[in-house]
Amino acid sequence: MVYFFFFFFSIILEKMEMGSSSSLKTCFILLFFCLLNVFTISSKPLSKESVLFGGNFPALYVIGDSLVDSGNNNHLDTLAKSNFPPYGSDFEGGKSTGRFGNGKTIADYIAIYYELPLVPAYMGLSEEQKNNISTGINYASASCGILPDTGKIVGECLSLSVQVDLFKETIDKNLKKKFKPQPELSKHLADSLFMTAIGVNDYSFFYNKTMDANDFANKLIHEFFIQIQRLHGLGVRKFFVNNLKPLGCYPNIIAHTVPHGSCDNDLNLAVSIYNAKLRRSLTHMKQKLSNTSFLYSDYFNFMLGLRGPSSNHASSNLLNTTSPCCPSIYDGGALTGCSANSSSCAMPDTHIFFDPFHPTQLANFRREKFAMW
Numbered sequence: 001m002v003y004f005f006f007f008f009f010s011i012i013l014e015k016m017e018m019g020s021s022s023s024l025k026t027c028f029i030l031l032f033f034c035l036l037n038v039f040t041i042s043s044k045p046l047s048k049e050s051v052l053f054g055g056n057f058p059a060l061y062v063i064g065d066s067l068v069d070s071g072n073n074n075h076l077d078t079l080a081k082s083n084f085p086p087y088g089s090d091f092e093g094g095k096s097t098g099r100f101g102n103g104k105t106i107a108d109y110i111a112i113y114y115e116l117p118l119v120p121a122y123m124g125l126s127e128e129q130k131n132n133i134s135t136g137i138n139y140a141s142a143s144c145g146i147l148p149d150t151g152k153i154v155g156e157c158l159s160l161s162v163q164v165d166l167f168k169e170t171i172d173k174n175l176k177k178k179f180k181p182q183p184e185l186s187k188h189l190a191d192s193l194f195m196t197a198i199g200v201n202d203y204s205f206f207y208n209k210t211m212d213a214n215d216f217a218n219k220l221i222h223e224f225f226i227q228i229q230r231l232h233g234l235g236v237r238k239f240f241v242n243n244l245k246p247l248g249c250y251p252n253i254i255a256h257t258v259p260h261g262s263c264d265n266d267l268n269l270a271v272s273i274y275n276a277k278l279r280r281s282l283t284h285m286k287q288k289l290s291n292t293s294f295l296y297s298d299y300f301n302f303m304l305g306l307r308g309p310s311s312n313h314a315s316s317n318l319l320n321t322t323s324p325c326c327p328s329i330y331d332g333g334a335l336t337g338c339s340a341n342s343s344s345c346a347m348p349d350t351h352i353f354f355d356p357f358h359p360t361q362l363a364n365f366r367r368e369k370f371a372m373w
């Protein structure tokens with residue numbers, strides 16, 4: 001097992017010197033200075049960066065929930081949508097694409113890092129586009145989770161197993177035409193990076209404190225790895241697995257805690273039990289599945305770090321770590337979210353939460369510890 005740090009700052013600074021588009025450059029420079037103030041990190045770039053699995057991926061495929069949905073729910077009959085302002089206020093000049101935040105998702109940042117196009121939502125692609133795309137497709141769907149019924153109370157969504165079904169359909173209907181003969185297809189699938197970010201909605205919709213947190217996590221882990229093995233069977237060999245966020249510190253939860261604004265530690269503990277099992281299971285899977293690499297990305301601790309040690313006040317004078325940007329006055333009501341009519345803050349990236357359930361792009365732009373198997 002190898003541990004290493006992955007520094008977006010130094011990576012991106014280095015890439016800029018090599019010449020990227022000027023608008024991208026401006027965006028990164030702004031983000032860089034914004035974060036620089038927050039973290040007061042050393043401005044000295046590292047001389048050598050770790051490159052995940054050697055880098056150079058032909059494609060990025062994405063499975064997940066609203067953390068990485070890039071527009072699939074726009075095409076589904078559901079309340080879990082974000083294809084209207086103020087969502088996307090910082091995305092490519094202010095486009096509401098169906099991403100649940102003001103800007104880029106973690107999947108977008110990974111695509112940029114590997115010099116791949118931002119990954120388009122499967123549901124928005126024509127058959128012709130599906131046949132043409134060889135740089136990856138995003139199947140992620142807001143409100144859904146690992147269990148088949150998770151999130152269905154707010155409308156249609158693509159659960160984990162359905163997302164894998166759609167990926168299989170992509171292979172059978174589209175990629176097989178593009179990559180001929182068969183060894184070409186196998187090579188494409190084995191070389192591509194496959195990102196997962198799913199499971200927290202299972203906690204949001206189905207977990208409660210009367211349950212045994214171990215049993216609940218085991219059930220999810222069991223279902224999750226059934227799908228990982230299916231993906232392996234389809235030819236996927238490189239997995240980028242995000243753990244679950246610290247749900248207990250999100251605005252919709254801390255609106256109801258005592259003292260007001262403190263994290264729900266029981267809920268965080270339940271989620272971290274899942275995360276620990278996930279991590280251990282990757283070690284087992286590595287042994288069980290041939291020729292497979294896993295990267296475990298610790299979003300949980302990254303987000304906790306952004307929040308900082310204090311519970312009710314921002315950990316720096318710049319970041320608001322407790323209130324969402326939208327709605328700007330949030331009462332924690334079960335039906336209160338960020339709607340087209342909500343007032344929102346002027347500078348989303350002074351908050352770590354864009355709406356009561358989702359991070360801003362600032363919190364998606366990560367500097368964190370990964371473990372790789």
Ligand SMILES: *[C@@H]1O[C@H](CO)[C@@H](O)[C@H](O)[C@H]1NC(C)=O
Pocket residue numbers: 128129132133
């Ligand atoms: C097919 O993909 C290429 C390269 O990604 C792109 O330039 C072209 O416009 C696409 N064609 C269609 C019909 O989508």
Ligand SMILES: *[C@@H]1O[C@H](CO)[C@@H](O)[C@H](O)[C@H]1NC(C)=O
Pocket residue numbers: 206207208209210211
């Ligand atoms: C917790 O979940 C169980 C199983 O779904 C359910 O029977 C019970 O009513 C729930 N308890 C609370 C307090 O929501």
Ligand SMILES: *[C@@H]1O[C@H](CO)[C@@H](O)[C@H](O)[C@H]1NC(C)=O
Pocket residue numbers: 190191237290291
């Ligand atoms: C393992 O993966 C590498 C890189 O994708 C490939 O070249 C090699 O043939 C694979 N080995 C086996 C045993 O599948």
Ligand SMILES: *[C@@H]1O[C@H](CO)[C@@H](O)[C@H](O)[C@H]1NC(C)=O
Pocket residue numbers: 312313314319320321322323328329345
């Ligand atoms: C965070 O933002 C909310 C809403 O704008 C505001 O009421 C609150 O005081 C801010 N908290 C901190 C610690 O800045």
Ligand SMILES: *[C@@H]1O[C@H](CO)[C@@H](O)[C@H](O)[C@H]1NC(C)=O
Pocket residue numbers: 339340341
């Ligand atoms: C926004 O406000 C208008 C006018 O008050 C109302 O008709 C509409 O339903 C509201 N939309 C949402 C999403 O709340």
